[in-house]
Amino acid sequence: MSTPRITVIGSALSGNKGAAAMLESAVQTLGERLGEVEFTLLSMYPEEDRAQNPYPNLEVVAADPKTLGVTINSLALAHRLLPPLRPLLRRHRAIRALAQSDALLDQGGITFTDGREKFLLYNVASILPALNLHTPVFKCAQAVGPFKNPINRIVSKVFLPKAQTLVTRGRITHEFAEGLGLTNLVAGADYAFSLEMDGTEEQGLREAGVDLDFFADGEVVGVCPSVVLQKKVEGRGDDYVGQMIAFIERLRRDGKKVLLVPHSVRTGTEKTHNNDLPLCTRINDLLVPGEDVLFVDRELSSQQLRHLIGRCDLFVASRFHAMVSSLAMAVPTLVIGWSHKYREVLEMFALEEWAFGHDQLTPEHLWSRFEDLSARRDEVQGKLDQHLPEVKRRSLAQADLIAELVTERAAARGR
Known part of the structure; x- marks a missing residue:
């Protein structure tokens, strides 16, 4: 039997460290379940991802929006319609990877949702090549819906049923998906909850110049x-x-020290897509100088960030996977969000009251909610400790499902 192969899209190693946490969780957990396995990442930032790739079994292939939307999708359609050309078409690395893969893992964090119609074409383009090559699509835990917008609803009803499995990462998403009539659903939790640290994080942080004595x-x-x-x-x-x-x-x-940390960083660019560093740098530059603020002014790994967040006593998050990391490290967390994806994860911990939307953000409301969190931290800590094992179990369950799919697919292909 040849080595199982899996292609991944929608995540990355560089930039958004939530995407990195999802990707690395898949590499870790599926390696444990399948033994030797080869991965291909269809990457929006191939050069940056290759530079940060520590995994010898992970190939990074260019799939920026233009390459994905035009080249890869066109070649995949030709592969479906013109069988005599398939050997030639498979010379393209992305087509070859998809054709040889036992599954495509779509790790887009939020897809097919109202209000994000400008990303709808990308949501479709991410999975359509695999569908044209008859490679099963496994949508890892993510938020989808609502589906009230007619365009989003129509497109979602066409494409979401074509996925082998859609893992919903919270109650609200699951209800949206059921309301659309989907039956390929599994209730899960974000894959990043499965991320394991290897014990080198503290040394790596010190080598990166982060003052852990803070x-x-x-x-x-x-x-x-x-x-x-x-x-x-x-x-x-x-x-x-x-x-x-x-x-x-x-x-x-109030006598507190502050860790100012960007959870999405692209080194060497001032572009703000998937890059909070310019924003955090501006905030830091306008603060009163002092030794009671630690500003992380560089790109760290997802594990290093998780270790650093875990050192905090309380955490205030606006990036989704910064919230996931703080919850995974059982740090009482206040969340300022912009969609249902924040609240539905906090619901798993019975902590949904600690999220509020950007439309409620005022200095007075933020401080009031923070003071409430600080006053009730023991209660919040107890809920984190109580529910975290089950959330991690739900996260890991999708690794079992993917491994089962890959094993069955390999057997069906006669490997």
Whole structure:
């Protein structure tokens, strides 16, 4: 029997470290279940991902939006319609990977959802080549819906049933998907909850110049801003940067130390897509200088970020997977979000009251909710400790499903 092969899309190693956590969780957990397995990442940022790839069994293939939408999709359609040309078409690395793979893992964090119609074409383009090559599509735990927008509803009803499995990562998504009539559903939890650290994180952080002695004394509050949230808040005419600065300065006046940490970083660019570093740098530059603020001004690995977040006493998150990391490390967390995807994950911990939308963000409301969290931290800590094992079990369950699918597919292909 030849080595199982799996292609992955929608995640990355560089940039958004939530995407990295999902990808690395898949590599870790499926390696444990399948033994030797080869992965191909269809990457939006191939050069950056190759530079950060530590896995010898992970091939990185270019799949930026133009390459994916035009080249890969066109070649996959030709592969379906013109059988005599298939040997020639498989010379393209992406087509060859998909044709040889036992599954495509779609790790898009939120897809086919109202209000994000501009991403709908990408959502379809991500899975259509695999469908044309008859490679099963396994949509890893993600948020989908709602489906009230006619365009999104029509496209979703066409393409989501074609997936072998769609893992929903919360109650709200599951109800949206059931309401659409989908039957290929499995209730799960975000794959990043399965991420394991290898014990080298502290050494790596020190080598990267992060002052871990900062956590030796005093209460530390982690703050993770988001450029996505910034655009939404400033779109309604409010000053997001000013609000974050005011909140951090109030924390400091209250005697707390602050970890200012971007959870999505693209090194060497000022572009803000999947890049919170320029935003965090601006916030840090406008703060009163002092040793009670630790600013992470560089790209770290997903495991290093998780270790760092786990050192905090309390955490205030706007990036989704920063929230996942803080919950996975059992750190009481306040969330400022922009979709149902935040609340439905907190529901798994019976902590949904600790999320509020960007439309509610004011200096007064943020401080009030933070004070409530601080006052009730023991209660919140108890719920984290109680529910975290079950959430991790639900996360790991999708690895079992993927391994089963790959094993069955390999057997059917006569390997």
